[in-house]
Amino acid sequence: MADAVRVTGLSHDWGAKPALRSVSFAVPAGRFCALLGPNGAGKSTLMAVLTGLIRPRPGVVHVGGADLARTPRAALAQIGVVFQQPTLDLELSVRANMRYFAALHGLAGRAAASRIDACLERLGMAERADEKLRALNGGHRRRMEIARALLHRPCLLLLDEPTVGLDAAARGAITDHVHDLCDDGISVLWATHLSDELRTTDDLILLHHGQIRAQGPLAQVTGGAPVAPWFLAQTGGAA
Amino acid sequence: MTPLIAARAIIAREFARFITQRERFLAALVRPLVWLFVFAAGFRAALGLSIIPPYQTYITYETYILPGLCGMVLLFSGMQSSLSLVHDRENGAMRLLLTAPLPRWFLLGAKLLAGAATGLAQVVVFLAIAWIYGLKLKWFGYLAMLPALLLAALMLGALGLALSSRIRQLENFAGVMNFVIFPMFFMSTALYPLWKMQENAPILASLCRANPFTHAVELIRFAAYGQLNLAALGWTVMATGVFFAAAVWGFEPARTRGGPRGTGGAQG
Numbered sequence: 001m002a003d004a005v006r007v008t009g010l011s012h013d014w015g016a017k018p019a020l021r022s023v024s025f026a027v028p029a030g031r032f033c034a035l036l037g038p039n040g041a042g043k044s045t046l047m048a049v050l051t052g053l054i055r056p057r058p059g060v061v062h063v064g065g066a067d068l069a070r071t072p073r074a075a076l077a078q079i080g081v082v083f084q085q086p087t088l089d090l091e092l093s094v095r096a097n098m099r100y101f102a103a104l105h106g107l108a109g110r111a112a113a114s115r116i117d118a119c120l121e122r123l124g125m126a127e128r129a130d131e132k133l134r135a136l137n138g139g140h141r142r143r144m145e146i147a148r149a150l151l152h153r154p155c156l157l158l159l160d161e162p163t164v165g166l167d168a169a170a171r172g173a174i175t176d177h178v179h180d181l182c183d184d185g186i187s188v189l190w191a192t193h194l195s196d197e198l199r200t201t202d203d204l205i206l207l208h209h210g211q212i213r214a215q216g217p218l219a220q221v222t223g224g225a226p227v228a229p230w231f232l233a234q235t236g237g238a239a
Numbered sequence: 240m241t242p243l244i245a246a247r248a249i250i251a252r253e254f255a256r257f258i259t260q261r262e263r264f265l266a267a268l269v270r271p272l273v274w275l276f277v278f279a280a281g282f283r284a285a286l287g288l289s290i291i292p293p294y295q296t297y298i299t300y301e302t303y304i305l306p307g308l309c310g311m312v313l314l315f316s317g318m319q320s321s322l323s324l325v326h327d328r329e330n331g332a333m334r335l336l337l338t339a340p341l342p343r344w345f346l347l348g349a350k351l352l353a354g355a356a357t358g359l360a361q362v363v364v365f366l367a368i369a370w371i372y373g374l375k376l377k378w379f380g381y382l383a384m385l386p387a388l389l390l391a392a393l394m395l396g397a398l399g400l401a402l403s404s405r406i407r408q409l410e411n412f413a414g415v416m417n418f419v420i421f422p423m424f425f426m427s428t429a430l431y432p433l434w435k436m437q438e439n440a441p442i443l444a445s446l447c448r449a450n451p452f453t454h455a456v457e458l459i460r461f462a463a464y465g466q467l468n469l470a471a472l473g474w475t476v477m478a479t480g481v482f483f484a485a486a487v488w489g490f491e492p493a494r495t496r497g498g499p500r501g502t503g504g505a506q507g
Contacts, residue, residue: 086331106241
């Protein structure tokens, strides 16, 4: 199966502080891969590298076969991203927010409108399309961001702690929605420190102190043990 | 087609934001109007002006400072765009923009054009009020001013863009006011001609000559009378290029090494 993203030998530092050390992994097409790590593990740094916001030295990132450093436009066109910090224009409607993002990816007019409708429908947000974002709760705002990230039909969806600050119901709904996306062949890299968001069928990458400590199918990596205590044991209770 | 769609969206967003911020629009207008109606009246008695190009006769002080005040509107507008970029960086909108599959210089260029367009709109309203007040130019003066104003807006917007690539927090913006806007404005020919300063403070006059804002103001001033000041044009074009190159350099991925927050992410 082709890889949606392949990362090889990636390291990065923030001044004297190493953030990522020799990180290598791949997420195959249509797989949900959880990037599990405690706070400060390097998850957001990795997300910033994968979205081209920072350039690693050294390291190579391929997205859908495109080298992020050499052909950034081809690589970025295949990535949908939901950052940890919401990126919303609260004074605009859901539809207007999505229209702006669609335009950044070259979609306008009817093509954009039909994609916006389809993506909102998929995330159960069709009825909210004309509401101002300020009027929506945190869960719905997050869903809008996920719908927005799907507008340009990416092969890889990156989500950085997308459920932080949400209540249990909203967290559950978003986790379910994103898992469902994999059925359509979209690959998901889901950064989190919350082990209860993982399913036994997921792939898992455990990141700690900027290094990958374990990776593979979740059941195989944990040896069938419950994820939460395993995670705590692996990170020395840092979660 | 994709770049044009994106550029249009970026410009439309900037305009929509500007229109919804009425206070910003009013402040942008009040500032030069106070100079025109209040300060100019006071300074008129204190400042004697000789006949200097492009003027062919004695002029009132209000007439002299009109191009400088246009420059002032653009200067503040450029810095306001810079402020909104820092805000965009803090609220994450900048990341959304920079992860679009378009060249970074293009995205920043679209932002620059958007800021310049809003600045131009403010100058047009300011000139209309000045016209009602009695400060009238010939129609071709207004026409010739447009490209000069656009270039000045691009230069000052590019400066704002370059500054915003280095400013990490909104709180630090006060420093920009003190160390960029005020020196640029007061050490220029916006309020007093160069010869006047040369008489009293030759060193300051030299600084004035090196100040790109001086050249932008002179470009506007000559254009207002249908004349082209080639030297001013050259300086302004060059400064625009240097500032924009600095902005693109500042927003390069390898440069944003201040920590994950610098890229908009949180530690994780």
